[in-house]
Amino acid sequence: MQSYLTDSRILASLFLTLKIIIYSVPILFLIGILVGYISCCGNRIISEILEVITTLPMIFPPIGLGFLMLYFFGKNGFFGRILPENLSLIFNFRGLLVAAVITGLPFMAKSVKSGIKNDIIGLCEAAYTLGKSELETFIFIVIPNIKLNIISGLILATGRILGEVGITLMIGGNIAGKTNTISLEIYNSVLDGEYERAIFLSVVLGIFSFIIFIFIRTFNRDY
Numbered sequence: 001m002q003s004y005l006t007d008s009r010i011l012a013s014l015f016l017t018l019k020i021i022i023y024s025v026p027i028l029f030l031i032g033i034l035v036g037y038i039s040c041c042g043n044r045i046i047s048e049i050l051e052v053i054t055t056l057p058m059i060f061p062p063i064g065l066g067f068l069m070l071y072f073f074g075k076n077g078f079f080g081r082i083l084p085e086n087l088s089l090i091f092n093f094r095g096l097l098v099a100a101v102i103t104g105l106p107f108m109a110k111s112v113k114s115g116i117k118n119d120i121i122g123l124c125e126a127a128y129t130l131g132k133s134e135l136e137t138f139i140f141i142v143i144p145n146i147k148l149n150i151i152s153g154l155i156l157a158t159g160r161i162l163g164e165v166g167i168t169l170m171i172g173g174n175i176a177g178k179t180n181t182i183s184l185e186i187y188n189s190v191l192d193g194e195y196e197r198a199i200f201l202s203v204v205l206g207i208f209s210f211i212i213f214i215f216i217r218t219f220n221r222d223y
Contacts, residue, residue, distance in 0.1 A: 062166025
């Protein structure tokens with residue numbers, strides 16, 4: 001156990017996973033609220049497009065989605081040839097962050113949309129009749145009334161990000177010490193026959209998952 005706690009590969013994967021979560025949560029907060037709101041209250045065509053975008057990552061196999069991203073954003077891909085090298089998404093932290101956002105966005109956006117659908121639309125319409133702008137209504141009425149949905153969405157998205165393997169493996173390249181997250185380190189340990197190491201890492205993920213479960217139960221009980 002002691003050797004695992006000081007294992008450089010384990011520590012690197014742990015810190016990388018935490019870094020991804022720290023960076024992805026604020027992005028998901030902003031994009032998730034915006035996408036959820038527009039998909040619920042926006043133009044019908046735009047709403048349908050956003051619904052497809054936020055649902056696809058939940059039903060399309062992650063490994064396939066990761067391959068498509070690698071194909072189009074790779075060095076010889078359509079977008080890969082357009083993007084400058086310092087914005088490349090392949091085999092670096094930026095790619096892992098994009099993978100995390102893609103993975104967590106459906107949970108965040110749908111949680112926000114669910115909160116708005118319940119009883120917020122009527123409040124928005126009342127605010128409009130009182131002369132409030134759409135921006136004022138969004139900031140002072142929508143967000144305060146769906147704060148629990150926002151928190152729940154972020155918690156669920158974080159849990160999903162912790163277990164992400166497919167997209168991360170394809171566009172991150174599973175580079176030791178650089179792009180291998182905790183989940184990928186479990187994968188590597190199994191491939192190397194280091195089952196005790198894999199068990200230790202699985203327990204670490206289990207602890208994170210249990211903490212997330214406690215948060216969800218607490219919000220459901222208190223509200």
